[in-house]
Amino acid sequence: MSNSPETTSSQSLYEQLGGEAAVNAAVDIFYRKVLSDYRINRFFDNSDMEKQAAKQKAFLTMAFGGPNNYSGQDMRTAHARFVKMGLDNSHFDAVMENLCATLSELNVPQELIDQVSAIAETTRNDILGK
Amino acid sequence: MATIPRITFGEATFSCQPDESLLDSLLRQNIQVPFGCRQGVCQACLMRSIDAAPPESAQAGLKDTLQTQNFFLACVCHPEQDMTVALPNQQGAFIEANVIKKQLLSPDIIHLVLEYQTPFNFFAGQFVNLKRPDGLIRSYSIANIPHAKNVLEFHIRRLPKGQFSNWVHEELKLGTALSLSAAQGACHYVPGRATQPLLLIGTGSGLAPLYGIIADALTQGHQGPIHLFHGSRDLNGLYFIDELRELSEKFNNFHYVASISGDNIDSKHVKGRANDIALASIDSLSGWRVFLCGHPEMVNQSKKMAFMKGASMADIYTDAFHVLQADS
Ligand SMILES: Cc1cc2nc3c(=O)[nH]c(=O)nc-3n(C[C@H](O)[C@H](O)[C@H](O)COP(=O)(O)OP(=O)(O)OC[C@H]3O[C@@H](n4cnc5c(N)ncnc54)[C@H](O)[C@@H]3O)c2cc1C
Ligand code: HEM
Ligand code: FES
Numbered sequence: 001m002s003n004s005p006e007t008t009s010s011q012s013l014y015e016q017l018g019g020e021a022a023v024n025a026a027v028d029i030f031y032r033k034v035l036s037d038y039r040i041n042r043f044f045d046n047s048d049m050e051k052q053a054a055k056q057k058a059f060l061t062m063a064f065g066g067p068n069n070y071s072g073q074d075m076r077t078a079h080a081r082f083v084k085m086g087l088d089n090s091h092f093d094a095v096m097e098n099l100c101a102t103l104s105e106l107n108v109p110q111e112l113i114d115q116v117s118a119i120a121e122t123t124r125n126d127i128l129g130k
Numbered sequence: 131m132a133t134i135p136r137i138t139f140g141e142a143t144f145s146c147q148p149d150e151s152l153l154d155s156l157l158r159q160n161i162q163v164p165f166g167c168r169q170g171v172c173q174a175c176l177m178r179s180i181d182a183a184p185p186e187s188a189q190a191g192l193k194d195t196l197q198t199q200n201f202f203l204a205c206v207c208h209p210e211q212d213m214t215v216a217l218p219n220q221q222g223a224f225i226e227a228n229v230i231k232k233q234l235l236s237p238d239i240i241h242l243v244l245e246y247q248t249p250f251n252f253f254a255g256q257f258v259n260l261k262r263p264d265g266l267i268r269s270y271s272i273a274n275i276p277h278a279k280n281v282l283e284f285h286i287r288r289l290p291k292g293q294f295s296n297w298v299h300e301e302l303k304l305g306t307a308l309s310l311s312a313a314q315g316a317c318h319y320v321p322g323r324a325t326q327p328l329l330l331i332g333t334g335s336g337l338a339p340l341y342g343i344i345a346d347a348l349t350q351g352h353q354g355p356i357h358l359f360h361g362s363r364d365l366n367g368l369y370f371i372d373e374l375r376e377l378s379e380k381f382n383n384f385h386y387v388a389s390i391s392g393d394n395i396d397s398k399h400v401k402g403r404a405n406d407i408a409l410a411s412i413d414s415l416s417g418w419r420v421f422l423c424g425h426p427e428m429v430n431q432s433k434k435m436a437f438m439k440g441a442s443m444a445d446i447y448t449d450a451f452h453v454l455q456a457d458s
Contacts, residue, residue: 020190028442036438046434050193053443054173057191061171069168 013065013115017108023060026102031056033098040094043082063099063120075126083129092124135209139216146209152177152188153204163204163217170206177204180214180222193444195253195316224261224309225250227282229302235285235369239335240299242270242284244308252276252313254342255421257449259311260284260294262302268294271339271423271449272313275346282310285338287367289453317421317449319346325354329420331408331432332360334367336424339449341370343421348381356381357412361389361404365397405432409439416440419447426450 018025031053035041044052062068070078079087099120103113124130134145137152139161146155153175156163166174170190184202192201201218216222231243252258254275261267274283288299302308317339328347332340337360347356362368374386389400389407400407405428412418420436422429429450436446 024191028437031443032438035434046430049433049437050443051173054171054191055166058167058169058171061169067169 013112013119014061014067016112017064017116019066020061022106023057023064023066025106026060027053027057029105030060030098030102033102034095037094037098040091043085043087043091060099062123063116065115065119072123072126075123076129079127080129087128089124089128092127096120136212137209138212138214140220148208151205152207152209152213152215156204165205168205170203173203175204176201176218177207177215178202178218180216182211182213184213185210193316193447194320194322195318195447198253198320199316222312224259224311226307227310229304229306229308230281232298232302232304236366238366239285239287239369242286242298242302244282244284244310246280246282246310250280250282250313252282253318254346255318255339255423255447255449256313256315257339258282258313261309261311262294262297263306266294266297268454269451271315271335271342273338273342275342275349283342285335285341285369287335292453315449317343317423317447319343319350319352321350323419324350324352327354327418328352328356329408329412329415329418329436330356330358331405331420331422331428332358333404333424333428334362336360336428336449336451337370339423340421344377344384348377348384353383355383355385357385357387357408359387359389359404359408361391361402361407363392364390364395368399403428405435408432409435412439414440416442419445421447423449424451426452 034044034056058068062070096117100113100117103116134147137144137146137155139156142159142161144155144159146152153163153165153168163177164174166172173192179200179202184200184207188202188207189197192203225246225248227244227246229242230245231241233241235241252272254272257269257271259267259269270284270286272282273285274281286295286298288295330340330343340358344356344358358374360368368388368390371388378384378386387400387407389402389404390397391403409432415436418441420441422432422436429448433446433448437443
């Protein structure tokens with residue numbers, strides 16, 4: 001999907017980021033950011049942090065362009081109850097911000113961060129139930 | 131081609147086709163298994179193999195304690211051999227064990243020792259469901275490591291008007307047979323990473339699993355520092371103080387702090403809540419293994435705090451002693 005002239009251009013974005021290991025490296029950092037972000041942490045109740053961390057891995061795998069079986073409809077269903085709680089563009093932007101900050105912290109090159117953003121961006125309407 | 135593996139789930143036996151996952155084949159049999167991502171990430175489809183070890187690839191991303199206990203993710207499990215599988219909370223058979231010792235450790239907490247005859251597998255720190263003759267069931271944590279004597283030790287705190295705990299304290303007699311379930315729970319020590327620092331925080335009889343976990347770690351030669359913080363509202367919830375002090379003299383890497391959180395209690399112990407004291411004494415928990423047992427609120431708060439302080443989610447092990455309301 002990337003037309004960059006580098007030698008790595010034959011690898012998928014997910015592979016360039018480092019695959020499952022990259023997701024594992026990112027998940028704790030990302031989830032910590034989300035939990036301490038007052039704009040969005042009310043959506044993440046802490047009753048079962050372990051399960052929720054696993055779901056954040058599903059999120060990251062998807063945003064990293066990794067293998068996933070979620071349809072747009074699945075994303076709508078998964079977030080419908082948050083839309084009822086008032087989920088809107090500002091919350092979506094906050095998640096994007098945390099995602100990009102996580103990747104910078106892991107020294108991921110800006111060019112790849114932009115690609116991750118672009119993938120996550122394609123889900124906006126489904127996540128927000130529009 | 132290899133033969134097609136046969137899967138047993140409860141009473142049902144069926145085959146798992148080469149092109150389908152175990153989750154697919156269970157759903158094909160109309161067996162209700164929860165699932166989400168179908169790609170081994172969300173862990174919704176967690177199951178356990180009762181006999182054969184599951185394929186390693188079906189265990190990727192699971193907590194090490196769950197891997198050790200043959201848990202796996204059904205959606206990415208392509209069985210290589212026959213397997214008997216169960217959902218995580220499915221109860222197995224109960225076995226019998228006899229009371230061989232009862233001794234007060236503090237005015238509120240009793241040391242109960244059971245001896246079993248049937249083979250029984252467990253890790254120190256796991257819990258069992260104990261069933262008394264009239265059928266009332268409660269969960270209690272195992273405070274000892276497996277050894278040749280075939281005994282299980284418990285620390286049981288008497289709750290005001292608590293049915294099971296008062297019965298244990300007052301009526302249960304030596305020689306009585308109790309039924310117990312298979313050992314459960316993922317809060318236990320797994321060898322490897324022997325230099326990792328360990329933090330253990332417990333309130334009241336929450337010391338029971340921690341005591342077992344510490345014994346396990348020391349027996350397996352854990353070299354990293356081991357910090358135990360045991361707290362209680364009042365003195366009745368503290369026990370094994372001398373034993374733990376002695377242990378800290380015997381093992382240079384074992385450190386012990388006892389604390390009391392109630393007001394106006396005159397004691398030589400540190401004042402404050404065990405979790406506050408513990409977390410204030412350590413700047414970063416990055417790279418630590420953390421065990422939290424006892425009061426559910428303490429466990430949940432500390433879990434979040436430990437995670438925010440840098441502990442990885444995979445390295446936090448908890449047992450919240452949820453108290454059931456009188457039911458069965
Ligand atoms: C995984 C796990 C591990 C555990 N490990 C341990 C352990 O190692 N040691 C330990 O001591 N405990 C442990 N527990 C707690 C234990 O399982 C029991 O919940 C506890 O002993 C209380 O049981 P009980 O029958 O005595 O009290 P219950 O009869 O269940 O009563 C619980 C509380 O509710 C109150 N109550 C009950 N009925 C009423 C009523 N009608 N009106 C008002 N109040 C009422 C009682 O006063 C009591 O304080 C564990 C729990 C879990 C989930
Ligand atoms: C940026 C685009 C987003 C994507 C691609 C995404 C993706 C996902 C995925 C794949 C899951 C797991 C679903 C499951 O298997 O159950 C999930 C769960 C979740 N998402 Fe999102 N998400 C996005 C944005 C958001 C936003 C903006 C919020 C709220 C601020 C949010 C809150 C949650 C919560 C709380 C869960 C966990 C639900 C639970 O615990 O059951 N997500 N998301
Ligand atoms: S369904 Fe998500 S891990 Fe199996």
